[in-house]
Amino acid sequence: MERNQVRQSFYQRYREKFGHLSWYKRYEFLLPLVLIIFILGFFLPVARPANACGWFLILFFILFVLLWVIGVLADAEKPRWLRAIAAIGLIFVFALCFYRYSGARWDLFTRTFLNPSMLQGAWSELLLGLEMTLKLAFVSMVISTLLGLIIAVMRSFKNPILEFFLVIYIDFFRAIPLIVLLVFVYYALPFLGIALDPYLAAILAVSLNYSAYVAEVFRSGIESIHRAQVEAARSLGLRPLQAMRLVILPQAVRVVVPPLTGLMVALLKDTALATIIGLPELLYKGIQTMIWKANPTPLVTVALIYILVLLPLTRFSSYLEKRSKKWVKSAR
């Protein structure tokens, strides 16, 4: 017995002393946090380590942080502020380690990719490009939505001959890569006597491509409306197209709007492919400016502009999705 007591480790003696205190039990998990901050401040190398020992220390440190953060985040009973600290701390540690040890030349990086002086005189060009992108996207959105809607409604008639051709149309335009279609429309159609300028060619290609996707989305929306709704409408004497317009479509649209906004986001992004046929849209202008300045900053700027335009749209589409889930539930 006595021997055992003598052999008690430092940790065991320490637990015995404090372990029964309620306040200690409550905040014991903060100890590793203190340890982490301590190591971070005093022991971690400040620059790229020269030997394997340094790398091991870093690796061990990251692993330790990771384990602690997972432990904290997995426990839903831990206070919210602590879980927030754990999450932010993890990101901070990763960023710090990358910044310190990746060996990146940050000054060079900034000068090359994030150099505002390389945008002098280029803004007007980029904005012209943005305008072209938005114009192309908007016109294509309208055309592809209308075309897709018409196709979906025609498919709902279940006419086998019509169905055959529409399925070929949809499959073809869903299977062909947009970039190939663009090239085909712009470079090959002139041989058939249809010569389009890049703007019209891009509108045609994007609209055809996306009308096929839109048609599928609308079809699934129309099919999601119960057959009994059609029967109720027809039993009142409504004609098939009236039943479609007054009863089916208003319900289908509510189902379809979230996936449709998702498609429209993808459409806007895909307009960048029109660069290949020389349409002066945002990406094209970005590449031109990059060549003119012999610096990639304009391209980074273009990427940021795309993100800035698309972020609200993607948020909007998630919002619609959430709302429509609620609506669909209450409608059943």
Added chain:
Amino acid sequence: MGEERQVMIETVDLHKYFKDHHVLKGINAKVFKGEVVAIIGPSGAGKSTFLRCINRLEEPSSGKILIEGVDITSPRVDINKIRSEIGFVFQSYNLFPHLTAIENIKLAPVHVRKIPEKEAEQRGLELLKKVGLEEKAHAYPDQLSGGQQQRVAIARALAMQPHMVFFDEPTSALDPEMIREVLDVMQNLAAEGMTMIVVSHELGFIRAAASRVLVLADGCIIEEGTPNELFNSPKHPRTKEFLSKIL
């Protein structure tokens, strides 16, 4: 009813197949003006199919259906015109969930009968009053109870001022305490002299309102008669068996 009773609906040797399944095996039936005909029978007997064939929600496989003397199976007939004269009330109400009660009711009058919006609204409100739901005019179907939805559905069918109304098990999907309110509306309608075909197992309602009962089993009419005759002294063994189960 007078002596020269007008035939509203007549079916002649009506057959219906679903693929190989022979559902209706030659139904001959007549419904006169102002009659309330109840159809009873075990499940799977073809009651609903029969009703749905009469306004061609199901295409009959062979036979004739005469509505007010017109054979509606003929391809020259505009079925939408015929349907607009026949009200249909479904088991599961089938209200349009994106429209309010009053919008549900005036949809068909406005778009089929081309009645002005205002007038249709006025008549719709009167109908809602008749089924006791005038204060629910602007409620959506999901805000109404099952019984209320079914009453709106009846009002919707009546808005077209049909010559006859079909009811396909109108109370089967309802909670017991809501059945009464729907049956009351139907009973008032019967008292007003509306021609009705009702598929239902509400024997109380049938006794009170029906002028005739048809018993359907295995796609055939096996017996018919007034409710009293039929319930008190059924002749066909299958009728006896069926009634013993639901009484």
